[in-house]
Amino acid sequence: MIGILIPAHNEEALLGDCLEAAIIAASHPGLLRETVHILVVLDSCSDASAAIAEGFGVQCLHVQARNVGHVRGVGARHLLNQGVRWISCTDADSRVAPDWLVAQLALGTDAVCGTVTVDSWDESFDRTAQIRYHQAYQAHDGHRHIHGANLGVSAGAYVQAGGFEPLACHEDVQLVRNLERCGASIAWSHTPQVITSARLDSRAAGGFGGYLNGLLQSV
Template sequence: MIGILLPVHNEERRLGACLESLLQASRHPGLNDEPVTILAVLDSCTDHSADIAQEYGIATLDLRVRNVGRARAAGARYLLAQGARWLASTDADSSVATDWLVEQLALNVDAVCGTITLSARDCDLSAATQALFERDYRHQDGHRHIHGANLGVSASAYVRAGGFPFLSCHEDVQLVRQLEHSGARIAWSCKPQVTTSARLDARTREGFGAYLQSLEKIADKPSH
């Protein structure tokens, strides 16, 4: 079984599109009918995220920790207990490509760090900030980007590395560092595709949204 891990905190605006994409990816013929469990870890949600997950028939965990590291770790424990051999992680403000899982598994490694593309429809960024982001981002194999929105790891490598740390931010980066330390084979690939929100209302102080905020400030500075 393949497990998809999705932490959720008040994502009613974007969750439906995310789940639609995950369901399509879970039905890809390249998976040869292997079962896929999609798990939404609802962390301190006060909106209709739980109702949306129920409408889509998605498995859920309800937490009150307001900590993405703990949410991902709890979700991973659940999926491993269900017999998952592979854990694929994304975010509730993202949409995955139909062949997302197939491309991760085809790399035949212990872990996969994929790239992201900013959503053109869900974007709060100025044109100057988007250009700044694209200038420094590497959409190619061999990149060194780490995104919880596009991450995959085998069950054995995940357990060997010690799992997601209980961090409120950068839990994905720390897991990859643990994987590297444990000797895991990691593919830095642009083949598994994920499109993510370019919103500026960051869920964490130091997360991806906060990074985009910092780029916006740089782009807004007058040139001399």
């Protein structure tokens, strides 16, 4: 079994597209009909996120934390208790490629750190800031980016590394650093594709949206 883990806080605008893409990836013929559990962990949601997730028939957990590291950790434990061998993480404002799971597993490593492609730029993110982003971003194999929107890890390596820590941001970075310390094999790959939003009002302070805001302010 494989698990897809999606944290969500008030994501009614984008969650439907995220789940539609995840369901397509979970049905890819390359998985040879292996069971895929899609789990949305709804954190302090006051909008229609829960109704949207339930409408897609995926698993849902409700927490009141406002802490993405805690949320991912709760979700990962839930999936591990269901017996998954691999956990693939993405974000509620992102859309995974149809072959996302197949591409992660085909790399044959303990973990996969993938890249992201920005869907469309916020109108306030001007051309100069976009150029700065593309100059700094390594959209190729061997990159060193870490995105919770495109991250996969085997159950064994995840447990050995101690899992997601309850951090308000960069819980994904901390997990990868712990995986490295444990000697896990990690693929830094551009192959598993994920499209993500370029919104500047990110749900987790210091996350991808915070990075984009920093680029904008440095122009």
